[in-house]
Amino acid sequence: MGSPAQLHACELLVARLIARAMADRGIASPKAEELVEDAELRAQDLSLFGLSSLDWIALATQLENTIGAEIPDHVLIRPEHRCVADWGEAVLAAQKAQSGAPNRTH
Secondary structure (H helix, E strand, O other): OOOHHHHHHHHHHHHHHHHHHHHHOOOOOOOHHHHHHOHHHHOOOHHHHOOOHHHHHHHHHHHHHHHOOOOOOHHHHOHHHOOHHHHHHHHHHHHHHHHHOOOOOO
């Protein structure tokens, strides 16, 4: 799909948003780098971090605005995909699709 470095950068983007959202809500948060480097934390459902459905929908909106593309619905609604790892993969796929989309001139 993409290089490991590209995926890492996408996961780090997601992790930074999650860590910031947790801190904004007064929830003790691991550092963004920890959320990416720790395999268990990378795969943990966002709700287990103390974030509500409104929180992760807001995060998804913020993420989509940041990357300028939509992420697939399944990473929002399925708990097994609502994590740093899968959101990072979704960001990478969205960016690749966006860069591979033909430019229309008419």
